[in-house]
Amino acid sequence: SEMLLLLVLAVLYPGGDNQGASQEPISFHLIQISSFVNSTWIQYHGSGWVDDLQIHGWNSVADTAIFLKPWSKGNFSDVEISDLVELFRVYTFAFIREMRAHVHEFQLEYPFEIQGIAGCELHPGGAILSFLRGALGGLDFVSFRNSSCVPASEGGSRAQLVCALLRPYGDIFHIVKKLLYETCPRFLLGVLEAGKADLQRQVKPEAWLSSGPSPGPGRLLLVCHVSGFYPKPVWVMWMRGDQEQQGTQRGDFLPNGDGTWHLRATLDVAAGEAAGLACRVKHSSLGGQDLVLYWGGSVSIAVIILIVMVLCLVIALGLALWFWRHR
Numbered sequence: 001s002e003m004l005l006l007l008v009l010a011v012l013y014p015g016g017d018n019q020g021a022s023q024e025p026i027s028f029h030l031i032q033i034s035s036f037v038n039s040t041w042i043q044y045h046g047s048g049w050v051d052d053l054q055i056h057g058w059n060s061v062a063d064t065a066i067f068l069k070p071w072s073k074g075n076f077s078d079v080e081i082s083d084l085v086e087l088f089r090v091y092t093f094a095f096i097r098e099m100r101a102h103v104h105e106f107q108l109e110y111p112f113e114i115q116g117i118a119g120c121e122l123h124p125g126g127a128i129l130s131f132l133r134g135a136l137g138g139l140d141f142v143s144f145r146n147s148s149c150v151p152a153s154e155g156g157s158r159a160q161l162v163c164a165l166l167r168p169y170g171d172i173f174h175i176v177k178k179l180l181y182e183t184c185p186r187f188l189l190g191v192l193e194a195g196k197a198d199l200q201r202q203v204k205p206e207a208w209l210s211s212g213p214s215p216g217p218g219r220l221l222l223v224c225h226v227s228g229f230y231p232k233p234v235w236v237m238w239m240r241g242d243q244e245q246q247g248t249q250r251g252d253f254l255p256n257g258d259g260t261w262h263l264r265a266t267l268d269v270a271a272g273e274a275a276g277l278a279c280r281v282k283h284s285s286l287g288g289q290d291l292v293l294y295w296g297g298s299v300s301i302a303v304i305i306l307i308v309m310v311l312c313l314v315i316a317l318g319l320a321l322w323f324w325r326h327r
């Protein structure tokens with residue numbers, strides 16, 4: 001019956017980009033990525049995350065969990081944590097063994113990769129939803145819903161076969177259900193409280209501009225770098241005045257070593273049209289004071305001239321008023 005647990009958990013799949021602001025749900029989830037290179041060579045990666053912040057790793061040589069933050073155990077006792085680690089140790093061992101044993105039955109061919117994600121998320125109203133999904137080669141394969149295995153349409157007949165094979169194993173479903181609907185919500189609430197200082201920290205982005213490789217004759221690639229910010233949600237846009245430039249291309253979020261994020265936004269423009277463009281950055285740490293960086297400085301000079309002109313006008317008016325009063 002271990003096979004059932006393995007298979008159910010085999011359905012982990014890395015979550016999409018969580019663009020959540022504070023209105024968005026916050027999740028705790030485990031990610032499992034197993035690469036079956038050939039019949040003897042298997043790479044296994046396990047990790048635990050609060051949204052986009054990794055708090056657990058898995059050492060597949062020592063076969064044990066790594067706690068990356070002082071608060072990674074939430075409010076669970078050492079005994080409960082070591083029981084869970086033992087459960088995952090048994091699970092990973094059985095998962096790999098069963099997958100290797102059933103390669104032919106599942107019509108799999110080396111090399112293949114299985115990804116799984118399982119966890120729960122707290123919604124703003126207080127509701128907690130649990131999820132477990134598995135993918136094969138990057139495509140949705142199966143998920144766990146309402147206590148049963150649901151094949152994904154992308155998974156085809158193979159996913160139906162796997163769910164059919166699992167169906168009789170009620171005891172496995174019982175364990176998974178308990179982990180997803182009881183243990184996970186309890187752990188999530190505890191870990192959010194224990195890690196509050198880290199999770200709610202606000203780190204301001206730094207931003208700078210550069211030019212990328214020219215996209216073609218007479219054209220410029222303007223690059224806006226935004227780095228070192230936390231949390232992850234950020235808004236970056238090339239602007240002309242108040243006009244958002246729809247050609248803005250946002251890159252992938254890249255992690256910095258300190259848990260903060262890095263993002264690039266590029267814009268391909270005719271060289272003559274670059275002046276007057278600016279990169280605007282909005283982030284929760286900035287308290288509504290957007291960062292605005294002007295390309296080439298021509299606009300900032302224009303702004304300075306404008307300010308000087310307004311000041312001159314104010315002084316001139318002030319002097320005129322003074323003379324009028326003291327005439």
Ligand SMILES: *[C@@H]1O[C@H](CO)[C@@H](O)[C@H](O)[C@H]1NC(C)=O
Nearest residue numbers: 036037038039040041042110
């Ligand atoms: C499996 O892959 C590893 C790494 O590529 C290689 O060293 C090994 O010889 C392969 N084994 C078999 C049985 O093909």
Ligand SMILES: *[C@@H]1O[C@H](CO)[C@@H](O)[C@H](O)[C@H]1NC(C)=O
Nearest residue numbers: 144145146147148149150173
């Ligand atoms: C969930 O399963 C129960 C019992 O098997 C069933 O009565 C219920 O209708 C199901 N709910 C959904 C949303 O499928």
Ligand SMILES: *[C@@H]1O[C@H](CO)[C@@H](O)[C@H](O)[C@H]1NC(C)=O
Nearest residue numbers: 075076077186187189190193
């Ligand atoms: C941890 O915190 C959660 C939420 O406050 C609570 O429900 C739970 O009983 C606490 N203790 C343990 C051991 O889970």
